[in-house]
Amino acid sequence: MHVPLFPLNSIVLPRGRIPLQLFEPRYIDMLTRCLKEDRGFVVVLLRDGLETSSAAAFYDIGTYVRIIDFQQLDNGLLGITVEGVSKVTVVKCWKAPDGLNMGDVEVLLDEADLPVPDALSELPVVLRALLKHPVVNDLEMTVDFDDARDVGWRLTELLPIDKQEKQRLVELQDPLERLERLHALLEALE
Template identity: 90%
Template sequence: MHVPLFPLNSIVLPRGRIPLQLFEPRYIDMLTRCLKEDRGFVVVLLREGLETGTMAAFYDIGTYVRIIDFQQLDNGLLGITVEGESKVSVVKAWQAPDGLNVGDVECLLDEAELEVPDEYSELPVVLRALLKHPVVDDLDMEVIFDDARDVGWRLTELLPLDKQEKQRLVELQDPIERLERLHALLEALE
């Protein structure tokens, strides 16, 4: 699959949502093409560089997203909300002449649908508290609190972790291993 790549300092995972502000011409053009062709793009976490400008290094595991809403913001910029569909691996990446990062990606296998084990029963409680934040609440995400994938994905997105740690959590394919790691990280935060 040949898609635009959108390097950010934040992540989104399957079924998660993230609001974005677009102002660079390359991203406005990307948005127009995505809407016209009814396709998405891939959000990848920045390894080095800035979200603006063309010099950026990014991780090769990201999430294919689709635009679910867009509007003109009070600051005059174009605001969009995207929702994650599937984790992908960037096989090859390059820059188009307009500076847009593009790449060939492969979808990763879906993670197993598993219940949250009893030893991690406090993680859905933490997630419920995070979802009450007004910015997160505005995203109107549906969360399945007994699904280990969903709980792990949302906590990975919402917890204040450094980006390398977030990327490690993104790259895990075992939802229980992710919950185990999140549990340890929360204990360390306390």
């Protein structure tokens, strides 16, 4: 797939949602093209630089997202909500003339559909508590609390952990390994 890349200091994973504010012309043009062509773009985590910088470096594993809502915000900016579709790897990237990051991406294999093990049963409880936060609740995400992928993906998005650690969790393809790592991180936070 040949798609726009959107470097952020945040992540989103499949079935997750994230609100974004667009104000740069390159991203408003990207939004227009995506809506017109009924396609998405890829959210990648910034490695170095700022979200507004044209020289930002980013990781090569991200998430292909679709726009599910957009509106004019009270501050005059354009707000959109995107939902993750699939994890992808960026195999080649370049800058378009307007400064937009573009890339050729390949969809990664789906992760195994596994239940949350009994030994990690407190993770869905933690996730339920995080989902009660008003900003998260407003995203109206559907979560399968028995699905190790869903629980791990949402916790990776929502927990206040270092962005390099978040990226390591994004890159894992084994949902149980991700849950075990999240469990260790939660114990370290306590």
